[in-house]
Amino acid sequence: MFNKTKTKSAFTLAEVLITLVIIGVVAALTIPNVIYNSKKQEYSARLKKFYSTMKQVQQRAKTDGKEWGDYVNANINNNEIAVIESFAKEYLLPYISHAKTLKTSYQYYIYFSDGSYFRIEKSNNCFQFYFDVNGNKKPNEIGRDIQVFEYCSSSYYGPLKLTFGPYHYSQNLTSRASALSECTNITKKACCALLWFDGWEFKDDYPYRL
Numbered sequence: 001m002f003n004k005t006k007t008k009s010a011f012t013l014a015e016v017l018i019t020l021v022i023i024g025v026v027a028a029l030t031i032p033n034v035i036y037n038s039k040k041q042e043y044s045a046r047l048k049k050f051y052s053t054m055k056q057v058q059q060r061a062k063t064d065g066k067e068w069g070d071y072v073n074a075n076i077n078n079n080e081i082a083v084i085e086s087f088a089k090e091y092l093l094p095y096i097s098h099a100k101t102l103k104t105s106y107q108y109y110i111y112f113s114d115g116s117y118f119r120i121e122k123s124n125n126c127f128q129f130y131f132d133v134n135g136n137k138k139p140n141e142i143g144r145d146i147q148v149f150e151y152c153s154s155s156y157y158g159p160l161k162l163t164f165g166p167y168h169y170s171q172n173l174t175s176r177a178s179a180l181s182e183c184t185n186i187t188k189k190a191c192c193a194l195l196w197f198d199g200w201e202f203k204d205d206y207p208y209r210l
Contacts (some may be wrong), residue, residue: 032068040202040210045118046133047147047200054129054149054164057095066091069162071154073129080122084108087127088120111135116147126152128167143208147195166192183207 058068071087081103088101088108102109111117115135121128129149132140139145152161158171169182169187176197182190184207191208195201202210 018204021194036210042143043133043210044195044200044202046114047131047195050116050133051119051149051196051200053096053165057092058151060095061091068164069125069149071152072122072125072151081106081108084120084122107166124152125154126150126161141181141188143191144210147192148189149192151192166196168193180207181203 024187042076046147052147061068069089070082071091083118085103085108088110092110093101096110097113099111099113099132102113107119109117109119115137116131117135118129118131121130127150129151130142130146131149132146134145137145142148149164150161150167152158158168158173160166160173168179169186169190170178173179173182173193176194179190179197180196183194188208191206194206
């Protein structure tokens with residue numbers, strides 16, 4: 001009588017290596033998209049928060065009798081940074097939770113506790129607010145991690161600019177299509193208006209990679 005020996009099946013080294021290669025390829029294809037989508041969600045959330053915060057700041061200042069329009073035309077010895085700093089200290093800082101401020105020769109920075117910040121510049125009868133969603137981290141480029149907001153005191157610049165809102169090139173921004181065209185073909189500053197139309201979300205046709 002012969003004894004039957006049981007043989008145990010096992011993976012060969014080649015099969016294990018092939019499996020690991022497949023897992024690596026799948027991971028290489030999916031992980032970057034997961035990370036990118038997570039970044040888009042983070043940027044979107046921070047933009048929504050910043051926009052809401054600044055609208056509230058403007059309204060609270062107005063309640064206290066401080067109209068932004070009364071100040072954007074101010075002229076302090078023809079010194080733009082003096083105007084910007086004075087505006088920030090009186091019209092913004094009392095109403096906004098911030099970590100620190102920084103002044104340069106022509107810009108004024110306000111930093112938040114999460115590392116993001118915005119800088120204020122003056123352009124004619126407008127204040128421009130450059131919000132960097134990830135702070136000092138790269139790429140530090142308009143249209144990518146920096147979005148531009150604006151407030152103007154004159155209706156000449158368009159009705160949307162009479163209150164704090166997204167920068168846009170044309171006087172009257174009437175559609176998402178026009179915002180997309182401005183963002184893609186005219187100036188990356190206008191990408192903020194495209195995001196405004198999209199509820200601060202980065203749609204698949206957003207023209208610049210974050």
